[in-house]
Amino acid sequence: MGRQLWRQTWPMAIGALALLSFQLVDSAFVARLGTEPLAAQSFTFPLSFLIIGVQVGLGIAIAALISRALGAREQERAGRLGSLVLLIGSVTIGSLVILLWWLQAPIFRLLGADADTLALIRDYWAPQLVAAWLGALLYFGYSLFRAHGNTRLPGKLMVVTSLINLLLDPLLIFGWGEWQGLGLPGAAWASVIAFACGLTIVVFTLRGKHWLTWQGLKQEARQSAKAVLGIAGPAMISQLMPPLAAMLAISVVAGLGQAEVAAWGLVTRLETLSLVVVLAMTMSLPPWLGRCYGSGDWAQIGRLMRLAAKVVVVWQLVLGVLMALLAPWVAGGLSGNPEIRDDLALLIRFLLPSYALLGLCMLVVSAGNALGWPLRAMLMSGARLFIFYLPCLWSGAYLGGLEGLAIGAGTGNALAGLAAWQLYRSVTDKKVAAQANKKATVRADPSRGG
Structure with missing residues (x-):
């Protein structure tokens, strides 16, 4: 089982590492332009996370519904569901992108951006939104491959696009020769070109598959609308909570100063990179769990989750402690500005070790969507952010500035992880025990096996 989990996870881990590395590299290059461009880019991160939250929620629906259909041997229905969710996803993300372009000025002012920063954001935001839409379409393609058990192609394409x-x-x-380059918008245009190349490869690869079925799509939409919304709705709400929390968090950080905003932007990029194994597991594990759920194998689900939890906690704890010890050098490599560097090192020391339990919470939320309790997963995601993380972060910032903010955020992550695992155990232990009792009853009296 461990080897099979590794085979499913490592391609996504490598791909996610490459994808998240290029996001961090983006910010590292932008940091060379100065504090102002990096702060401007940092203000856009919560809205970028908002788009990613919607696409991940729909991606979860794709993986969960298709894997359940495949587990029940309903091949044609799996094709219709794939087509349905891909169509809905492309239209939904496109509409969201247009809305965020239209409302950019009031949103960024609300987050704390001044007039000079707004001017920098305006030039960057248009190509960044185009990149976000193309990236979402590419992610939906990855979700379709993962639902069918193919994690290698998405992993390879993440590396290629990166x-x-x-x-x-x-x-x-920065330009080349006499050409001065595009500055901050150049980072967004690089992503546009990279995602467009990856999407082209996905489209041509799908032409040779039989994973999409357009016949009977209207009827499938009517029959499956409740199931799609039942998973995608709570999943999207769960995924939209982090961007909302990120907006509230950056508004708190903005009150501390522009250098602090720039450092916070870099540490959020580093956060997603350091959680690459967790993110890969949240992509590779749910389809497997969905098939076990479809066949009613709760004992296997319990074994898979225990193994995944051990991997997540040990890996993240070792990585977090190592990064905390190397914080001055890591911060120096990401930013040449001494003010940003010192703030970033402080954030790394307190935040990175806490991701061991944050990763556990992310694993439970992801599993919940595949195991038929999306509402509990949504509530756990909300509790992580609005009961544990944000109150601790705000209290810390109020009492101790940036250092207090870092301590508070780390404490909130740890509390959320412990609460999430307790929730998972309370739900699944009953399922495993009931299934074991049923099997014991059938062995004792075969006539009661149905």
């Missing part, structure tokens, strides 16, 4: 972005970033940001 390399394309890495090569284009310095060229488009």
Whole structure:
């Protein structure tokens, strides 16, 4: 089982590492432009996370519904569900992108951006929204492959798109020869080109598969609308909570100063990179859990979750402690500005070790959507942010400035992880015990096995 979990997870881990590395590299290149451009980019992160939250919620629906259909041997229905969710996803993300462009000025002012920062954001935001839409379409394609048990192609394509972005970033940001480059918008245009290349490969690959069925789509939409909304709705709400929390968090950080905003932007990029194994597992594990759920194998579900939890906690704890010890050097490599560097090192020391339990919470929320309790997963996601993380972060900032904010955020992450695992145990232990009792009863009296 451990080897099979590793085979399913490692391609996504490598791909996610490459994808998240290029996001961190983006910010590292932008940091070379100065504090103001990096702060401007940092203000856009919560809204970028908002788009990602919607796409991940729909991606969860794709993986969960298709894997359940495949577990029940309903191949044609799996094709219709894939087509249905891909169509809904492309239209939904497109509409959201248009809305965020239209409302950009009042939103960024509300987050604390001043007039000079708004001018920098305006030039960057248009290509960044185009990149977000293309990235969402690419993610939906990845979700379709994962639902069918293929994690290698998404992993490879994440690496390819990351390399394309890495090569284009310095060229488009800083220029070449006499050409001065595009500055901050160059980072967004590099992502546009990289995602467009990856999407082209996905489209041509899907042409050789039989995973999409357009016949009977209207009827399937009517029959499955409740199931799609039942998973995608709570999942999207769960995924939209982090962007909302990120907006509230950056508004708190903005009150501390522009250098603090820039450092916070870098540590949020580093956060997603350091959680790469967790993120990969939340992508590779749910389809497997969905198939076990479809076949009613709760004992296997329990074994899978215990193994995944051990991997997440041990890996993140070792990585977090190591990064805390190396914080001054890591911060120096990401930013040459001494003020940003010192603030970033402080944030790394207190936040990175707490991701061991944050990763556990993320694993439970992801599993909940595959195991038929999306509402509990949504509530746990909300509790993590609005009961544990934000109150601790705000209290820490109020009492101790940036250092207090870092301590508070780390404490909130730890409390959320412990609460999430307790919730998971309370739900699944009963299921495993009931299934074991049923099997024992059938062995004792075969006539009662149905």
